[in-house]
Amino acid sequence: MPAHDDLIARLHAEFPASAGTESSDLDRAREDRSGHRAPDRPIAVVHPASIDEVQRLLRLANETRTPVVPRGAGTGLAGGAIGGAGAIVLDLSRMDRILELDPLDELAVVEPGVLNGDLNAAASEHGLWYAPDPASRAISSVGGNIATNAGGLLCAKYGVTREAVLGLAVVLADGRLVRTGRRTVKGVTGYDLTALMTGSEGTLGVIVEATVRLRPRPEGDPVTVAAAFADVEVAAAGCAAVTGARLRPAMLELVDDLGLRRVVGHLGPAAIAGTPVEQLAPGEALVIAQADDTDAASRAARIADVLRAAGGRVVVSSDAVASERLIALRRAWHPALAATGEVLIEDIAVPRSKLPDMFRAIADIGRRYGIEIPTLAHAGDGNLHPNFVFTGTEPPAEVWAAADELFRAAVALGGTLTGEHGVGILKRRWLRDELGDDGYDLQRRIKAVFDPAGILNPGVMFDEASAVRR
Amino acid sequence: MPAHDDLIARLHAEFPASAGTESSDLDRAREDRSGHRAPDRPIAVVHPASIDEVQRLLRLANETRTPVVPRGAGTGLAGGAIGGAGAIVLDLSRMDRILELDPLDELAVVEPGVLNGDLNAAASEHGLWYAPDPASRAISSVGGNIATNAGGLLCAKYGVTREAVLGLAVVLADGRLVRTGRRTVKGVTGYDLTALMTGSEGTLGVIVEATVRLRPRPEGDPVTVAAAFADVEVAAAGCAAVTGARLRPAMLELVDDLGLRRVVGHLGPAAIAGTPVEQLAPGEALVIAQADDTDAASRAARIADVLRAAGGRVVVSSDAVASERLIALRRAWHPALAATGEVLIEDIAVPRSKLPDMFRAIADIGRRYGIEIPTLAHAGDGNLHPNFVFTGTEPPAEVWAAADELFRAAVALGGTLTGEHGVGILKRRWLRDELGDDGYDLQRRIKAVFDPAGILNPGVMFDEASAVRR
Numbered sequence: 014m015p016a017h018d019d020l021i022a023r024l025h026a027e028f029p030a031s032a033g034t035e036s037s038d039l040d041r042a043r044e045d046r047s048g049h050r051a052p053d054r055p056i057a058v059v060h061p062a063s064i065d066e067v068q069r070l071l072r073l074a075n076e077t078r079t080p081v082v083p084r085g086a087g088t089g090l091a092g093g094a095i096g097g098a099g100a101i102v103l104d105l106s107r108m109d110r111i112l113e114l115d116p117l118d119e120l121a122v123v124e125p126g127v128l129n130g131d132l133n134a135a136a137s138e139h140g141l142w143y144a145p146d147p148a149s150r151a152i153s154s155v156g157g158n159i160a161t162n163a164g165g166l167l168c169a170k171y172g173v174t175r176e177a178v179l180g181l182a183v184v185l186a187d188g189r190l191v192r193t194g195r196r197t198v199k200g201v202t203g204y205d206l207t208a209l210m211t212g213s214e215g216t217l218g219v220i221v222e223a224t225v226r227l228r229p230r231p232e233g234d235p236v237t238v239a240a241a242f243a244d245v246e247v248a249a250a251g252c253a254a255v256t257g258a259r260l261r262p263a264m265l266e267l268v269d270d271l272g273l274r275r276v277v278g279h280l281g282p283a284a285i286a287g288t289p290v291e292q293l294a295p296g297e298a299l300v301i302a303q304a305d306d307t308d309a310a311s312r313a314a315r316i317a318d319v320l321r322a323a324g325g326r327v328v329v330s331s332d333a334v335a336s337e338r339l340i341a342l343r344r345a346w347h348p349a350l351a352a353t354g355e356v357l358i359e360d361i362a363v364p365r366s367k368l369p370d371m372f373r374a375i376a377d378i379g380r381r382y383g384i385e386i387p388t389l390a391h392a393g394d395g396n397l398h399p400n401f402v403f404t405g406t407e408p409p410a411e412v413w414a415a416a417d418e419l420f421r422a423a424v425a426l427g428g429t430l431t432g433e434h435g436v437g438i439l440k441r442r443w444l445r446d447e448l449g450d451d452g453y454d455l456q457r458r459i460k461a462v463f464d465p466a467g468i469l470n471p472g473v474m475f476d477e478a479s480a481v482r483r
Numbered sequence: 484m485p486a487h488d489d490l491i492a493r494l495h496a497e498f499p500a501s502a503g504t505e506s507s508d509l510d511r512a513r514e515d516r517s518g519h520r521a522p523d524r525p526i527a528v529v530h531p532a533s534i535d536e537v538q539r540l541l542r543l544a545n546e547t548r549t550p551v552v553p554r555g556a557g558t559g560l561a562g563g564a565i566g567g568a569g570a571i572v573l574d575l576s577r578m579d580r581i582l583e584l585d586p587l588d589e590l591a592v593v594e595p596g597v598l599n600g601d602l603n604a605a606a607s608e609h610g611l612w613y614a615p616d617p618a619s620r621a622i623s624s625v626g627g628n629i630a631t632n633a634g635g636l637l638c639a640k641y642g643v644t645r646e647a648v649l650g651l652a653v654v655l656a657d658g659r660l661v662r663t664g665r666r667t668v669k670g671v672t673g674y675d676l677t678a679l680m681t682g683s684e685g686t687l688g689v690i691v692e693a694t695v696r697l698r699p700r701p702e703g704d705p706v707t708v709a710a711a712f713a714d715v716e717v718a719a720a721g722c723a724a725v726t727g728a729r730l731r732p733a734m735l736e737l738v739d740d741l742g743l744r745r746v747v748g749h750l751g752p753a754a755i756a757g758t759p760v761e762q763l764a765p766g767e768a769l770v771i772a773q774a775d776d777t778d779a780a781s782r783a784a785r786i787a788d789v790l791r792a793a794g795g796r797v798v799v800s801s802d803a804v805a806s807e808r809l810i811a812l813r814r815a816w817h818p819a820l821a822a823t824g825e826v827l828i829e830d831i832a833v834p835r836s837k838l839p840d841m842f843r844a845i846a847d848i849g850r851r852y853g854i855e856i857p858t859l860a861h862a863g864d865g866n867l868h869p870n871f872v873f874t875g876t877e878p879p880a881e882v883w884a885a886a887d888e889l890f891r892a893a894v895a896l897g898g899t900l901t902g903e904h905g906v907g908i909l910k911r912r913w914l915r916d917e918l919g920d921d922g923y924d925l926q927r928r929i930k931a932v933f934d935p936a937g938i939l940n941p942g943v944m945f946d947e948a949s950a951v952r953r
Contacts, residue, residue: 141729197833201906204683212674213674259700306778362665364667
């Protein structure tokens with residue numbers, strides 16, 4: 014792209030240690046973990062080391078009207094941080110320091126590139142814990158978690174990322190630095206821009222620092238309960254019974270029959286010995302619950318009683334090793350699927366009470382399209398991950414047609430098209446359907462307040478003509 | 484005000500059952516619980532019974548460019564819902580139905596005028612609880628709680644109102660109805676307008692319906708721990724030790740010496756017998772902690788150990804009656820102060836670790852102005868309520884001068900000028916100081932997206948020339 018030669022020269026001159034234009038660098042920034050890959054390379058990838066560098070880059074981008082794609086660890090599942098033709102990727106992974114960890118105020122101040130797992134390792138030395146717990150925590154960054162308002166397995170009890178973010182430093186599209194929120198647990202001065210930025214997927218500003226809330230680590234070992242059920246709807250009813258008994262497990266996962274069969278095949282007989290899936294009947298589904306903290310044992314026993322009464326074949330862990338063995342059935346989900354092809358992970362959420370309806374809708378859609386859609390649910394919060402396994406680099410058209418029906422079914426049940434992964438570029442075409450015209454219009458106008466020239470992650474969330482092609 | 488005759492006639496014609504212009508109605512709407520009273524009466528008070536009526540009123544107001552002041556139960560402490568000359572007060576207290584209470588999805592859909600206490604009474608029949616717990620819960624409305632992002636005594640463990648709001652129906656300034664958020668626990672489709680509306684004090688739209696999250700009620704009786712300390716700084720250190728031990732009480736309150744003396748005098752010897760303040764030495768301050776749920780007893784015992792080690796004279800409740808007796812020391816706070824004059828309640832928050840510094844600053848400011856500033860703190864989250872007791876209808880000038888110093892001291896300590904009461908009209912002059920120029924400017928521009936003509940609660944939060952005089 015010779016049109017960008019001047020810009021590339023300026024980037025190298027002004028960011029000699031941070032601007033990269035090597036093919037390998039550009040190619041890495043063209044994709045994330047969604048399986049999607051932009052058709053063209055971005056102009057450059059800039060790896061700033063400081064807030065000042067981010068500000069200078071945004072000033073340059075604003076002056077030249079160059080689209081900027083903020084990017085964390087690149088583990089997103091919705092194509093929200095993919096660089097394409099005409100864009101500069103702003104890769105924040107070098108800004109990975111924990112600037113402060115205050116055990117008395119139970120907070121940390123971090124740069125955006127710090128990995129969730131690294132922050133947790135540091136916090137645990139003080140008996141503290143950063144609760145947002147996406148399955149990707151070992152490889153995803155806190156900044157990316159905030160930009161997508163990441164969820165995870167523990168949200169029904171411990172909340173989503175938004176609940177853990179106290180304040181942010183954000184570089185705006187014109188290079189100005191603003192600080193939102195505060196270091197206090199409470200505070201109602203002005204509009205909650207911290208919450209507005211959380212989950213805004215790099216379209217309103219670049220998160221360059223975050224003040225996050227830590228909480229005491231749950232005490233003792235968690236206790237795990239696994240229960241096999243005759244089918245996925247009976248399993249969903251079992252989960253509903255746990256909620257109805259006002260027991261709030263830290264984790265409540267549901268693995269459907271299509272997925273469970275693959276998990277069992279993937280793990281092999283030795284790994285599943287002693288678990289409820291040791292003798293698996295056709296159509297059976299699995300529920301895995303975990304109770305934590307000082308009352309873990311008594312709470313787990315009550316959860317087991319409820320699941321047993323709902324028809325489950327139940328095993329309760331006796332110690333940390335046994336617990337890990339049961340949890341391994343859940344952890345094997347993604348490897349089991351990935352072993353047989355490329356995986357597209359969807360991310361709908363419905364009110365808990367609609368889980369059986371949603372499972373029925375998924376089965377119906379799968380039948381009509383002749384596609385298996387193995388589905389995993391965070392049943393405690395109604396978040397389902399229907400998975401499509403395919404061969405080749407891009408999902409075939411019928412997968413997208415089936416996904417389209419999934420999204421519409423979820424929204425019709427009072428749900429949402431993305432529970433925790435974000436809209437990105439992959440789901441932007443459904444945004445207006447869920448928000449309605451007036452809601453969509455309000456959101457577009459808020460975007461314009463922060464980014465009047467439209468240079469911040471264009472094409473993410475909003476399906477607009479000016480989008481970077483990706 | 485003859486200029487408004489046409490408008491009044493139209494209001495009576497279009498809202499025959501809802502528009503009030505009686506002096507008593509207008510006078511009630513001129514004040515809230517802040518002690519402040521607008522110098523003039525508003526034009527009218529409209530008490531709509533439906534969303535449709537709210538929409539019609541906003542259309543009329545938009546057409547005639549008449550300021551609208553949304554108002555819930557009128558229990559605000561910052562003058563955020565006070566009607567003044569030229570304004571229509573939109574009183575939502577008649578819209579007080581619980582539209583739905585879903586025990587499986589653990590949520591309720593309510594009209595804004597329902598009282599917090601009434602919602603909780605209904606939820607408790609299903610073993611559920613609406614956690615936002617402002618001290619005013621018996622008399623304040625859920626809509627008002629959301630408009631101010633109300634806090635309360637239990638926030639360190641259970642979060643503020645924002646964490647409990649899943650979705651809203653909002654009438655915009657031009658009468659359009661938009662729905663934000665959803666019925667699911669998780670959901671990241673688009674910007675979080677639900678959080679943006681929460682705490683926006685009626686300046687962005689009128690909340691006409693809320694979908695709120697309920698949670699399982701803590702099991703069993705809470706256990707209360709009360710401890711007297713030599714002075715307020717030692718007491719604050721005791722609270723810090725509780726946090727440092729990673730014990731998270733449901734409640735952790737600190738009553739300073741000036742307030743405690745009044746409480747003890749107000750309650751009398753019989754009520755305080757058997758409590759740690761039965762023999763009170765000069766300068767002593769009180770800490771009251773409460774542990775709840777299944778591990779209440781063991782957790783309370785550990786909290787008591789920590790407070791004892793920090794120098795406290797400790798009493799632990801043995802049953803619900805004894806617990807109530809200790810909590811009564813906290814509950815008597817406001818009555819004890821109100822018995823001796825008008826009370827202006829301030830509402831700063833600082834990082835927990837700065838509580839001793841803030842108490843020192845309050846004492847210093849009190850000394851310099853020759854004013855007693857009895858202070859109560861939600862020590863678990865660093866939220867302090869310094870109180871001014873005065874005679875007459877408005878706080879004297881030196882009270883405001885002292886309050887000004889309080890706010891500046893809190894912000895200088897990394898805190899905020901309002902932890903849970905809101906900015907309203909009483910604190911708007913300090914908003915820019917806390918937000919900074921760029922942050923203030925962003926907030927003004929967000930306001931303009933929602934309310935381009937500036938008819939929604941003008942003068943609240945932002946100190947603008949067009950404000951309704953109040």
